Amino acid sequence: MTASTSTQQPRQNGQEQLLTPGEVAALFRVDPKTVTRWATAGRIGSIRTPGGHRRFRESEVRTLLAELTNDIPAS
Incomplete structure (x- = not known):
């Protein structure tokens, strides 16, 4: 098992x-x-950790991803 973190x-x-x-x-x-x-421009919301690092809410990210992938026109 690795020491890296998982999104799951x-x-x-x-x-x-x-x-x-x-x-x-x-x-x-x-x-x-x-x-x-994107976060600086306000295209996606972010929060800052006490150490100053950016973090993004998974639900907001997945909603944006779904919106962008649904906007692709079918050929």
Whole structure:
């Protein structure tokens, strides 16, 4: 078993799962810096940890991903 964290961690005390910029980037298939730029521009909401790192609510990320993938016109 590896020491890396997984996005499939259980939610604790009813709190929503938070994703790192790298995890969000993997879902969208973009660079983590792109995700940070989106957050700065207000395209995606983020929160800051006490250490100053960005985290993204999984539900918001998945909703945005679903909206973007549903907007692709069929050929």
